[in-house]
Amino acid sequence: MAPAASGDTLAQAQAATAEAARRLRAGQLVGLPTETVYGLAADADQAEAVARIFAAKGRPSDHPLIVHVAGADPAQWRAAVDHYARDLPDFAERLMAAFWPGPLTLILPRRPGVGQAAAGGQDSIGLRCPGHPVAQALLQACQAAGVLGLAAPSANRFGRVSPTTAGHVQDEFQGLLDDDALLVLDGGPCPVGIESTIIDCSRGRPVLLRPGMLPLSALEAAAGQPLGARDEHAPRASGTLASHYAPSARVRLMSAGDIQAALDVLGADARHIAVYSRAPIACASPHVRRERMPEQAGACAQELFAVLRALDRHDTKLIWVETPPADPAWDGVRDRLTRAAA
Numbered sequence: 001m002a003p004a005a006s007g008d009t010l011a012q013a014q015a016a017t018a019e020a021a022r023r024l025r026a027g028q029l030v031g032l033p034t035e036t037v038y039g040l041a042a043d044a045d046q047a048e049a050v051a052r053i054f055a056a057k058g059r060p061s062d063h064p065l066i067v068h069v070a071g072a073d074p075a076q077w078r079a080a081v082d083h084y085a086r087d088l089p090d091f092a093e094r095l096m097a098a099f100w101p102g103p104l105t106l107i108l109p110r111r112p113g114v115g116q117a118a119a120g121g122q123d124s125i126g127l128r129c130p131g132h133p134v135a136q137a138l139l140q141a142c143q144a145a146g147v148l149g150l151a152a153p154s155a156n157r158f159g160r161v162s163p164t165t166a167g168h169v170q171d172e173f174q175g176l177l178d179d180d181a182l183l184v185l186d187g188g189p190c191p192v193g194i195e196s197t198i199i200d201c202s203r204g205r206p207v208l209l210r211p212g213m214l215p216l217s218a219l220e221a222a223a224g225q226p227l228g229a230r231d232e233h234a235p236r237a238s239g240t241l242a243s244h245y246a247p248s249a250r251v252r253l254m255s256a257g258d259i260q261a262a263l264d265v266l267g268a269d270a271r272h273i274a275v276y277s278r279a280p281i282a283c284a285s286p287h288v289r290r291e292r293m294p295e296q297a298g299a300c301a302q303e304l305f306a307v308l309r310a311l312d313r314h315d316t317k318l319i320w321v322e323t324p325p326a327d328p329a330w331d332g333v334r335d336r337l338t339r340a341a342a
Contacts, residue, residue, distance in 0.1 A: 025146070038184075066151070105199070169182075246339070253322075293321075
């Protein structure tokens, strides 16, 4: 893989961005940072390039991808939104104005003939304007070259733990791509750490398909109405399968008391187990790896996927995670852990 751009001079970073835009225009893949997780990007309007994402990830071709667009304000992102979407409801406009750039994806009615491969063949399409400066620099360079959107799901193998550093992307795809010189732009650790909130805006009312780290109250205030719950008529969307975000070791959600009781029973014989908990956990075995979960949801989200990756090493078979609090602030973290444990 090509070296990432972290720590480079400004001129080197600009050169890396220009090279990434050139590769994307040529139908190649690029790893890019966003504020949520790292993405594996391709020109959303090149079906063959989008197919390379599905092949690299081992992702079903009918499981849609989120398309990322450039812009710091509506005047900048409007061209891309109008290219991909039609018949935007007023509440979608308000959500974009309130949370873009940022960790919010909107499912919108798709214009016929555009973005079909990225949309998984649906008549809707997921759009997001990320807030990460490296992502924005790349998206704006691509826009200047005629690439209006980048399909960019998380840069990991399908169903596995999402990447939050450039090193995670390199670990995922080393030797797995035909092109072993994948360029990964390094924007440092992702500051949000879990994927974007997804709201379906394609059926006349806003429906929450996937929680993230945006507060439900703020989303409903911007939309001007309550968010509906996902139902059987919802369009397919990224990261909403029952099993997702999973390490190789089996994840189990447990109360702190149950974790402590199980370790007490196993005693010094405990092996191949890792623990991630807010409560302090005692263990007689030196072979159990323990990590403290932050007390605040935002801090936990930021480190969650990196911790799961770290605990998954060293012949770990089981990862016992203390169940997150019922507080709505933890909804995004709880969603990711529930799917990881499925």
